[in-house]
Amino acid sequence: MQYRYKIAGGDFSNAGSVASSVKKILRQLNISHSVSKRIVIALYEGEVNIVAHAYSGIADVEIDSEKIRIVLTDKGPGIPDIPKAMEEGFSTASPQVREMGFGAGMGLSNMKKNSDTMNITSETGKGTVVELINYFSTDVR
Amino acid sequence: MTISDIAKKIDGRIVCSEEKSTEEVEYAFSSDLMSDVLKVDRENVLLITGLANLQAIRTSEMSEINCIVFARDKKINGDIIKLAEETGIVLIESPFSVFRISGELYSAGIKPLF
Numbered sequence: 001m002q003y004r005y006k007i008a009g010g011d012f013s014n015a016g017s018v019a020s021s022v023k024k025i026l027r028q029l030n031i032s033h034s035v036s037k038r039i040v041i042a043l044y045e046g047e048v049n050i051v052a053h054a055y056s057g058i059a060d061v062e063i064d065s066e067k068i069r070i071v072l073t074d075k076g077p078g079i080p081d082i083p084k085a086m087e088e089g090f091s092t093a094s095p096q097v098r099e100m101g102f103g104a105g106m107g108l109s110n111m112k113k114n115s116d117t118m119n120i121t122s123e124t125g126k127g128t129v130v131e132l133i134n135y136f137s138t139d140v141r
Numbered sequence: 142m143t144i145s146d147i148a149k150k151i152d153g154r155i156v157c158s159e160e161k162s163t164e165e166v167e168y169a170f171s172s173d174l175m176s177d178v179l180k181v182d183r184e185n186v187l188l189i190t191g192l193a194n195l196q197a198i199r200t201s202e203m204s205e206i207n208c209i210v211f212a213r214d215k216k217i218n219g220d221i222i223k224l225a226e227e228t229g230i231v232l233i234e235s236p237f238s239v240f241r242i243s244g245e246l247y248s249a250g251i252k253p254l255f
Contacts, residue, residue: 012194012195012196013195013220015195015196015199016195016196016199016200016202016203019199019203020199020202020203020228023202023203033205037182037203037204037205040203041179041203041204044179044199044200044203045176045179048196099194100175100192100194100196101173101174101175101176101178101192101194101196101197101200102174102175102176102196104174104176104177106176106177107176110176110179110180
């Protein structure tokens, strides 16, 4: 199964709608709460990152019998120093993002914690691609 | 303790999803920082916050939190209520501060997460 969702930069009222849709799909597939919770939290943080930092983005979601693979591709300023951005507490978020309850520099580390595999590539001035993979069974991680 | 009993303890008004007010709450977490809330990994958790916006609802939806208390008489608008109803989350408005709500509920036996 494949799904594609568009994410608009700056659209805080819809931040989380992709994660909410994916959560419903995982429920329909009877994926356990503990597994689906990690996936939707990683996706939600990624979605908030696109809304907060990028101009636009796309979430491509592929689900097969053993795993879910999510690729978040955005057009935006990119991340100049990925290891620095991964540090808890480091953030370049605007005051508006902080007012929404985010921007404390925990998004990327929360995404890493809640995914089995996370890969980030970024080009300054162009955008960022984040790949998240989670397995449905702990046996195949 | 049920959500309905919690509302009484904090002079709270249940704003929506009242049909779920008989559900039990065991733990509470007070935060305005949603990335911290996303680290909650238990069930039957209540969120106490001063952050009255859609992200408080979305974050609770992802974290499986079924009840949110908005402190200091923060007014909750229609979009927030609509999303909470869609996702089955009970919203409570309380005139008390986050500190007082936390103290009242801790004294009544609601457990902290950390």
